[in-house]
Amino acid sequence: MALKQIDYGSSEYNQTLNLRYEVLRKPLGLKFSNEELEKEKNDIHIAAFEDEKILGCCFLTKIDNSTVRLRQIAVQNNLQGKGIGASLMNFAENIARDRGYKTLMMHARKPTVHFFEKLGYKKDGEEFINITIPHYIMKKSL
Numbered sequence: 001m002a003l004k005q006i007d008y009g010s011s012e013y014n015q016t017l018n019l020r021y022e023v024l025r026k027p028l029g030l031k032f033s034n035e036e037l038e039k040e041k042n043d044i045h046i047a048a049f050e051d052e053k054i055l056g057c058c059f060l061t062k063i064d065n066s067t068v069r070l071r072q073i074a075v076q077n078n079l080q081g082k083g084i085g086a087s088l089m090n091f092a093e094n095i096a097r098d099r100g101y102k103t104l105m106m107h108a109r110k111p112t113v114h115f116f117e118k119l120g121y122k123k124d125g126e127e128f129i130n131i132t133i134p135h136y137i138m139k140k141s142l
Contacts, residue, residue, distance in 0.1 A: 001055060001084065003091040006045045016047055016057040016074075023074040028131060043071070044099075046092050048084050056084040058092055063105070068096045070106040089119050097142045104142055110134040 006012040017032065025031060044060040056075035060068045070092060075084045096104050108116050110127065113136055117123075121138040128135055 015054040
């Protein structure tokens with residue numbers, strides 16, 4: 001498995017869009033808007049590949065000079081539970097740390113909270129509803 005940073009708008013980025021749609025959006029009946037995708041231009045896009053096939057992805061959005069937000073982490077449904085998500089997280093944390101960020105935060109879907117807790121993330125606040133499903137803000141010091 002190769003973990004790498006990819007370019008916005010590249011063919012690899014388009015693979016991340018397809019994966020994020022299938023895993024995260026389609027089950028909720030949601031699509032990406034052009035405005036949403038335009039906002040991703042300055043983000044750090046990360047993906048895991050086996051040969052040319054995407055296994056998982058995520059991206060990082062700058063909040064301020066010390067905090068970055070993990071967004072849209074997705075792993076192929078048939079590959080979940082095999083360490084790909086944990087590898088993506090470790091890679092993303094290293095990139096964030098290398099760029100000088102001190103905190104990585106996210107809006108974690110309630111069913112994924114345990115996964116992130118195992119990686120050292122802590123809930124920060126109460127449960128809230130986002131895109132029709134329960135979430136928690138979670139944070140980790142880098």
